[in-house]
Amino acid sequence: MPGIAEQNHAFKTEYMTPFVNSIRGLFEGSLGKKVTFGKLKINEDGTPPHEISGVISFTGTVMGRAVVSFPLDVSVSICKDYLQMDELPEGVVPDCMGEIANVIVGRAKSDFSGHEIIISPPTVIHGRDFKISPQRGAACVSIPCTCDYGEFQIDISMINNSASA
Amino acid sequence: MKIVTIDDSLTARLIVKRTFEAEGHTVLEAPDGAAGLAVVESQMPIDCVVLDWNMPIMNGLECLEAMRKNPKLKGVKVIMCTTEAEKARVKQAIMAGANGYVLKPVDQDALKAQVAKVCGAAV
Numbered sequence: 001m002p003g004i005a006e007q008n009h010a011f012k013t014e015y016m017t018p019f020v021n022s023i024r025g026l027f028e029g030s031l032g033k034k035v036t037f038g039k040l041k042i043n044e045d046g047t048p049p050h051e052i053s054g055v056i057s058f059t060g061t062v063m064g065r066a067v068v069s070f071p072l073d074v075s076v077s078i079c080k081d082y083l084q085m086d087e088l089p090e091g092v093v094p095d096c097m098g099e100i101a102n103v104i105v106g107r108a109k110s111d112f113s114g115h116e117i118i119i120s121p122p123t124v125i126h127g128r129d130f131k132i133s134p135q136r137g138a139a140c141v142s143i144p145c146t147c148d149y150g151e152f153q154i155d156i157s158m159i160n161n162s163a164s165a
Numbered sequence: 166m167k168i169v170t171i172d173d174s175l176t177a178r179l180i181v182k183r184t185f186e187a188e189g190h191t192v193l194e195a196p197d198g199a200a201g202l203a204v205v206e207s208q209m210p211i212d213c214v215v216l217d218w219n220m221p222i223m224n225g226l227e228c229l230e231a232m233r234k235n236p237k238l239k240g241v242k243v244i245m246c247t248t249e250a251e252k253a254r255v256k257q258a259i260m261a262g263a264n265g266y267v268l269k270p271v272d273q274d275a276l277k278a279q280v281a282k283v284c285g286a287a288v
Contacts (some may be wrong), residue, residue: 030270083179084268092175099176100221103270104246121173121221 013040015158016143018111019066022104023154027147031081038144043155046131046140050074051151052094053125054101055132058109060117064106064135064158068101075152098122104154115162135159166190166286167208171201171228172217172246177271179244181215183271185280187247198223202231202238211241213284215276216263218247226261233262242283246271 020037028034048069057065070078072093079088102122109117121132134140134157142155170181173196182192193208195201197220205211214232218225225245232238244265245258255266265283267276 026270030272079176083176083183085183089179092179095175099174101267102174103248106219106269107250109248110250119219121219 001030003077012160013141015062016040016141016156017160018102018108019154019156020078020143021111022108023145025107026100028102031078033081033148035147036144038146041142041144043140043142046127046134046155046157047126047128048130048153048155051127052097053132054098055123055125056105058105058117058158059161061115061160061162062112062117062158063161064131064138064156066101066105066158067132067155068104068152069155070097070152071112071150074152094124094126098124166212166284167193167210168213168215168280169193169195169201169208169211170206170215171195171198171204171225172215172221173197173220174217177217177246177269180271180273181276184271184276188277197221198225198228198231198266202228205232205238205241209241210262212286213242213244213280215244215246215267215280218245218249218258226258226265229261229263244276244279244283247278254269 027033048067050069050071052075053067053069056066075093075097079093138157138159140155140157142153145152167186170178170256174180178194185192193204195204216225229243242264245263246267248269250268265279267279
């Protein structure tokens with residue numbers, strides 16, 4: 001099977017590094033959970049693999065979107081630790097996953113040196129019966145992640161938009 | 166103290182509320198800059214506003230600028246609480262009148278220390 005770099009998709013794999021660093025910082029720094037990253041892969045149809053997905057779009061000198069997707073049980077565990085609460089108020093889990101996505105993408109943004117990027121507030125989607133179209137001209141690249149809570153995934157689709165900025 | 170948390174994330178507002186209500190302070194909340202501005206104006210005197218940046222309707226920077234232009238609100242202490250970590254963004258907020266800056270994810274002790282420093286009071 002060809003590597004991502006050999007496949008016919010417009011995507012710079014170095015775009016993933018800020019997101020990996022940001023996830024590591026959040027999980028290992030703030031939540032105290034070691035996280036490991038699987039091999040990059042192309043998400044051909046743009047369907048997130050888990051039930052709760054936080055979607056953030058960005059515009060500027062890079063354009064695209066990031067989708068952070070969590071199983072429900074993992075979401076609940078993360079939310080309890082993030083809020084430091086054993087009993088969660090009703091409705092807070094989706095919001096918390098949106099905030100987690102916001103923190104991951106927002107902190108990754110600062111690692112794109114030389115770029116001016118504006119991020120949208122997060123949108124949270126339940127279920128897996130939807131597709132998120134990749135940024136036009138770019139592949140959707142997935143990083144499977146594993147931590148003590150379980151598995152989750154981040155999908156990134158972005159292009160360099162510097163010429164038109 | 167009377168503190169207002171302005172953030173579109175319920176989670177972020179909950180963290181601020183729990184942090185300061187546990188210390189006996191009053192925490193009011195609003196989900197966007199426009200609603201936050203209305204809360205601050207109607208609930209004066211306010212000791213401190215903890216303000217997110219990226220929000221719908223009116224973002225945090227616009228909210229901060231509106232407060233600084235309003236003679237009744239221009240003295241309210243404002244701490245930006247955001248994922249915006251670039252130096253240029255921090256500078257932009259300080260130039261617009263922010264008194265402090267805290268990065269998300271929120272470290273509750275760091276937030277308390279920042280509020281204490283900005284407000285000149287024990288938290």
